[in-house]
Amino acid sequence: MDAALESATRVFWAKGFEPSSLDDLCAATGLNRSSFYAAFNSKRDLYLRALQRYEEGSVARIAAALEGRPVRAGLKLFLDGLIDAVVAGPGRRGCFIGNCAAEMARLDRGAAERVRRSLARIEAAFGDGLEKARARGELARGVDTQALARFLTAGIQGLRLVGKVNPDRAALNDIARTMLHCLD
Amino acid sequence: MDAALESATRVFWAKGFEPSSLDDLCAATGLNRSSFYAAFNSKRDLYLRALQRYEEGSVARIAAALEGRPVRAGLKLFLDGLIDAVVAGPGRRGCFIGNCAAEMARLDRGAAERVRRSLARIEAAFGDGLEKARARGELARGVDTQALARFLTAGIQGLRLVGKVNPDRAALNDIARTMLHCLD
DNA sequence: GCAATTATGGACTGTACAGTCCATTATGGC
């Protein structure tokens, strides 16, 4: 069942909610309509589950990159990986969370709330890493780790949006490099 | 006719392309279907014209804020105004350009190209202001103004996306303040 | 004032879609 969710995530991520038809989703998951509705209840429910699945992965990747290394190195590792994925991966999908925010937030209050929570968890993952780094003495005493975490969260969304329409490594590297500059 | 375009822009900006029905657009513009198609040819054409109109405004606001004052003050003015608009304005519209990128870029190559061009013009407006500031001696000699302009362009998209689902002034101020920090 | 052109209203068409339903097929208990 998780394989079906993963396939559906790919469809929604690439095409967005509205343009993903049930036929697309049934083809991708291998389920027919009856089984689809038995398993997932509705297109929107599946979309929100896909979003949650994506959120888990995003948070985990941040935590993994920041774990067990200096925070600057961790952030660079994370951003370099992100840029690799944007430049080399299947093109123009952007960030599922950001896509959901743009496409649904105004018309679907529940979806907006999920996006808000996803961004909060991403912010918390950055905040944790930064806080630990400060405790290790890697950052100045007075640095505002919450502000930095918020900045990184927004910055990544910006980077991914720009990368979606212009997956140019040099431009994305400029953005990432300047972002890292803010830690100092 | 520009009034009709402005009204249509508001509809597309708020709801996105797909969920804006022709009935919505005719109601907003005051045109009936016949006049609508005579004037704008198709829903998509109108959408792209609305996007262009929005782009002009965005670029002009950046240029105006950076004109005739120190670049740090100009950027702060711009970002403060943006945050005011996000927090106080009609909620959760986000940036039309960013919305278009998220909603259409994957499925409409032409729209993606327009977004790419809009972002390039925004980047150029920042780049101009930064370049002039460097000539005035406000920035260090070796500063990479293109990288900074790219960073600001992405940062604004990130700020607006976060603000779309969580229009919290304190959080947005944190992001803006940290962004400005990167100039030093 | 009238004819020719242009704008307007709104009915209409064809299509695409999410979700439902039931007849058929497969599965498992015994």
Add this chain to the structure above:
DNA sequence: GCCATAATGGACTGTACAGTCCATAATTGC
């Protein structure tokens, strides 16, 4: 092997929509 239960296929329904079309109304040129 047989019955009860569960999964499956795919036809079907109702709705919403973009775009077209034409009959009528307004406007313009003279």
